[in-house]
Amino acid sequence: MSAHGPQGPQDDDRSGPGVHEPAGSAAEPERDASKEAAETVLKAFGGVRGMIDMTLPGLVYIIAFNITHKVPAAAWSALALCAVFVVVRLVRRETIQHAFSGVFGVAIGAWISMKTGKAEDFYLPGLLWNVLYCAGLAVSALVRWPMIGLMLGPITGEMFTWRKQNPGRLAAYTKATWAWVLIMGLKPVILFPLYFTHNINLLGWLKVALGIPPLLLAMYVTWRILLTAPPPIKAELDEDEQAPEK
Template sequence: MTSTDKPAATTDPSTPGAPEGADPQTDADAKAVTEAALFEAFGGVRGMVETVVPGLLFVTIFTINKDLHVSAIAALAVSLLLVAVRLIRRDTVKHAFSGVFGVAFGVVFAMMTGNAKDFYLPGMLYTLGLAVAYIGTSVAGVPLIGLILGPVFKENLSWRTRNPGRKAAYTKASYAWGFILLAKCAILFPLYWWADTTQLGWVLVSLKIPPFLLAVYLTWVFLAKAPAPIDVFAEMEAEEASREQR
């Protein structure tokens, strides 16, 4: 029986995330760890800024001069600059690179069609697809948030079979992300058809951070009340040490 198959041990009241009898300080520490892990997984404040800046620059320039090419090139240039800064500082670049790809697709779409609103279309389609993925994986019993955060909490997929309370929390969080993103799409897609580029752009920029923060907050609430993650890496190290001793 492998470390990922073994039944979960009974939760110790001193363990972060224990539902009953937990020490207040330990519980606070567990919540702090959960909060830090969430911000790490989703890019933190810097990641949010890097997500907003290219679109904000595009809509600002387009509002002023109505020049699609200048607006698109400026947005792409600032995305590349943000990646360069991260590379120079030797920081993680996954969030910055995802921003570059999103902006690049938007630039290509807008340039191909000549319609400035199409700069936003790839990101809107991605948001819709992500909403469907969050809800679909929750229905299938493999919530996407669990797949994203499992490695961050060093539990991998142990929550699926060994930690039902944590699986339930991931499922609730994934549903929350899915429905929040669907609500965002319900606002943006009608504007894509009916509003002009500047109206769509400013609404889209204003909806970048608040829905994200709401989803992260709800995820934190669900996980803070869930059982502690099972550190499968520590278990494997312990088993390896035991085998060496034998």
């Protein structure tokens, strides 16, 4: 028994690394895939800053309108905030893509509402955009060019290799695109009836409330789908692009 006694711990010591090593090596790619998927989705949709840029002008508009009861004052307040967002991004040398798109949408809404004198018209362009956006998502999925793939492909470096070289990835992007259709389609379904009631307060506050949560949910669902998808196949660069810089 004494001869066997020392061997027990030695066997345990030798087997210890063998037991933990595969678990660690298996978990590491999983963590990397999870991190890459999350970063890809966040980057595509502007991250937290992008969501703030899209949501706060509408909040400022409804607050300003309740204080002044004047459409022009509320519209100019929202526009001023958008301008501040653009200036801040320029000073920090950040991309102004999401801030600029917010300015464009707010400017159209402000112009329409000031022309008609109806406060609810400020939200009309956004509502119409939601409908067109969901329709575009649906069409892209039907023709097998899912918009989520078009948006994320350049970020992951795969470009459009998922279309023919990576069928599992195409299926994942198609599934994610349909998820966006369902989730983002709830906004116009809820808000359009309110627009026709001319209840500006309920419309405005619900528009703000339905700004970030559906977007976060759609991003989360996309992340979950990408976790189970095959890894991206990086697009090969042309010879000119592969040439080293002089």
